Amino acid sequence: MSTRILWLPADPLADATCFHLGDDGRVLARTALVPATPPDPPSFDGAQHTVLVVPGAEVRIDWLELPARSGAQALAAARALLAARLARPDDLHVALAPDGGQATRMAAALDPRLMHEWLARAAALGMHADAVVPEQLLLPVPIAGDDADTDIRVFDAGDRCLARGTALAFSAEPSLAARVLAGRAQQALPSDGIDSLVARALQPEIDLLQGRFAPAATRARPANRRRMAWLLAALLASPLLLVAAQALRLELAARGLQQRAAETVQQALPSAAAASTDSAALRAQLDAARAPQAFVAASGALFAAVASRPGAYLASLDYQRGDRLRASLFHTTPDDLEAIRGALAADGWQLVEGTGSDAPGGLLTGITLEPGA
Structure with missing residues (x-):
């Protein structure tokens, strides 16, 4: 399949050049097109594809880090990077x-x-573009094995200079290009090698006809009437389906929670009836099961704290199921009480001081032991 390459100049009033390329990439014909004349594009019999080569000075080429992702995500990431x-x-x-x-x-x-x-x-020249390529991307890319002193390919296009490196591509006025490339090794491409540049448009590295400019043939086709009817029915039914799905999800979640609650009760209260769902009864059984453990933990901490103060002892100890541990503490000085309070706090208990009275050789203070905050 032969191809037409329409190379537009930067000046809209200047002549454009149309190349006719054969299947092997050779230039078969070249025609200058004058913008002011009525559209009369060269026929180029057999040409079925048109590539538009556009001025590159206004096209910025970047190489961006875009990890593997969907096309929409990659485009959004590229926009964000370019915005910065x-x-x-x-x-x-x-x-x-x-x-x-x-x-x-x-x-x-x-x-x-x-x-x-x-x-x-x-x-206006009577052509419809099937692809659009910036002119700087027509230059070949330096590859490994080239002359080590050459890393930039340069083409003199008269009023502008095209430059291409492994991660560089631009079109600019010769003076500006010389400043940009100062100190960089360069290889000037022959000015009569434009035919080889044009051939590279047959397989462009990037096509600007994307997004809003993509050809209609590559866009999603509109749905037919039957598909639209199915979509409309699905749209009308979707609220009911969503409600039913939500109800089913909540029902399954509730059953799961109920099962886990029953397993937890069985682990905590092996003697509890598996079928019991009375929360008050289960709470009473759980408190009854925990009461001995609570008394042992509280009394053990109190005995250890009192034993750490010479001369201090427990005159009485009282505990009822579901209540706090209460005691009457004999101590010789107020400092003893504070030391015992600190020792209990270190073990996670809070000593609540009650009424006190004098006793032979010291003080007798009523105390209550509660779990620490």
């Missing part, structure tokens, strides 16, 4: 090179108004 680099990031048209399995992808960014202008210029 450009002074005017709003309403950019961003196109991405195909995902070659690498984290780094080429991205092209430009003002969408330029895309509209270039497509309109092509239409």
